[in-house]
Amino acid sequence: MSQKNETVVLLLSLLVTVALVATGLWWFTNRGGINLGGLTGSDNSGSTTSAGRTSNQPVEARISLGDKLLFSSGETPEKQAAVEAIASSNYEAAVSNLEAALKSDRNDPEALIYLNNARIGNRKSYAIAASIPIGTAQNPSKEVLRGVAQAQNEVNQAGGIGGVPLKVIIANDDNDPNVAQQVAEALVENQQVLGVVGNFDSDVTLAAGKVYEKGQLVQISPTSTSVQLSNAGEYIFRTVPSDRFAGNALSRYMLTQLKKQKAAVFFNSKSNYSQSLKNEFSTTLLGDGGEVVAEFDFSSPNFDVASSVQEAIGQGAEVLMLAPNTAALDQALQVVQVNEKRLPVLAGDSGYSFKTLEVGRSNAVGMVLAVPWHILGNPEAEFPKAANQLWGAEINWRTAMAYDATKALIAGIEQNPTRTGVQQALSASNFSATGAANPIRFLPSGDRNQVVQLVTIQPVNNKDPGYEFIPVRE
Structure with a gap:
């Protein structure tokens, strides 16, 4: 064989080898054998959490009424058994397991929300959602969720909203504008949802807000402060003061x-x-x-x-x-x-x-x-006392503002339990609800009327x- 022919054969062999390696690498990457990108967060859900990369986790895997765990931290056998029970509509077993889980960790808002949802079971209820960045910021997400959970717990223990209990749907948006829009679309399609607490960062809230505005579903952010959110839409509100x-x-x-x-x-x-x-x-x-x-x-x-x-x-x-x-x-x-x-x-x-x-x-x-708020700013207020008793620890402004957002939605649902009814209630010039420290009132822009x-x-x-x-x- 000539040297020229040998070279051609070697080149062809090399190309075949490269193609085989590339094919195998593609198969492992897409079939879950390896993850080249890795995970930058503590959540092992399979979603990428670093900025600029879009998660491929399906939306339905990001949304839970209690049938799946969204937080990787604090996972216990009791919580796992509870979500499996909820998924099979065995609410009695779910309640028992979640009560046990909270005895070992009373500071877990995901468990408390699922417990309240399980206690309701298939009975008539009103529903709201909380869209939070679980995949990228678990601790801030829990801070927000504690405010939502506390408000839900209070209203349900008091008999519900006009006798109807409140369910809370938890959604993980990874603090990613694209993911948040997908979550928003799913929540808009779910006609049971009467309002949403979220999102976290201003960029994400602005992106998701376009979907909520178009779908005529009230969105109340407890943490987004950008002035661009002022007058973002008739269905866009926030309980945190603007920048x-x-x-x-x-x-x-x-x-x-x-x-x-x-x-x-x-x-x-x-x-x-x-x-x-x-x-x-x-x-x-x-x-x-x-x-x-x-x-x-x-x-x-x-x-x-x-x-x-x-x-x-x-x-x-x-x-x-x-x-x-x-x-x-x-x-x-x-x-x-x-x-x-x-x-x-x-x-x-x-x-x-x-x-x-x-x-x-x-x-x-x-x-x-x-x-926006500090626990020592008004030490005589009832909210921080109740929060300390419920969670066994001090809470911060994110919890307080999420509590206020949930309380505002509860007040709106109480006036008119429809999507347009909630929006009209919150937009009314005489709207007021009891908040963590100050009354909750909104300006015509959707901004919270409160000092920092x-x-x-x-x-x-x-x-x-x-x-x-x-x-x-x-």
Whole structure:
């Protein structure tokens, strides 16, 4: 055989080998033999959770009335037995197992919601849904779900809404706009659903809101603060104050309490929430005589923490204002560490996290954040007492705002248990419902009519990690 023919044969053999390897790799990847992408979250549901990748998990696997577990954390034999019982309509067994599960972990909102649903069984009920980012943020999702669960538990223990109990559907939207829209479409198609608590991030709420508006199903976000949500639609509401309130509060605190004029702002240009808070803070600061001397984008490929902080100081900044979204929180905390308390630090509600206390530690002491609610803001209110008794632990603003969103839906259903009836009730100028601290009222824009609470980080004794968020007393 000539050298030329040998070369041709070798090339053909190589091509066949590559094709076989590629075919095998495709088969394993698509049949579940291997997962090349891996999972960035703690959920082993098979969905990818990193930004920019769309999950291939079917929508029906993301939605549960109790027939499937959506949280990977806290899974117990009792909970597994309960969901299997619910799936087979054996509600008596489900109730028994869920009561046992809650005895071992009373802080589990998924178990409490499924328990209330199981107690209802096949009886007539009203239904709402909670769309939360379980696949990407399990702890914040549980914080939101505790507010929903507490409101459901209270109304059902009191006899229901006009004698009719309330069921709650839980949906995992992964905090992904595309997934959230698919979930929204499924919830719109389910005519039993009279309202939705969600979504989490502003970008996701805006995307899903288009579906809810078109489908004429009320959506109330407990956590999305972007000003773009104002007037997003007749069916779009929120119980959390918009960034306009937070930006104004932080700007005026800087000018009147810190007596500082010049700020450097750190934000994420890929986040609607982050952009919104930055713009509201900057606009108010400028209008009141202050100045933003520098802006730094967390999402920039050239962003460097140390050089950015040094540049901010070099340009005359007297205050650092941090407006990260959840995805950029780690970078914001690096700014806190590098700053080493040289300049006062302000931040939005995404910084209200145990991670901020744990990572920031002494460098974060004195940092001031604008949040919708704090448990010590009104210590005499009934909600935090009831929450502590129910969950056996302190709760935060996400739980309070989700509680308010659920209470608003309950009040709307009580007036008129139809989708259009709920929307009309919430939109009425005289609508009011009892909330975690303040009455729940909505502006014509769908915004919550409520001020924000400023909190600061201070050292505390006998409490992990040794630091705590404390209300600012002006």
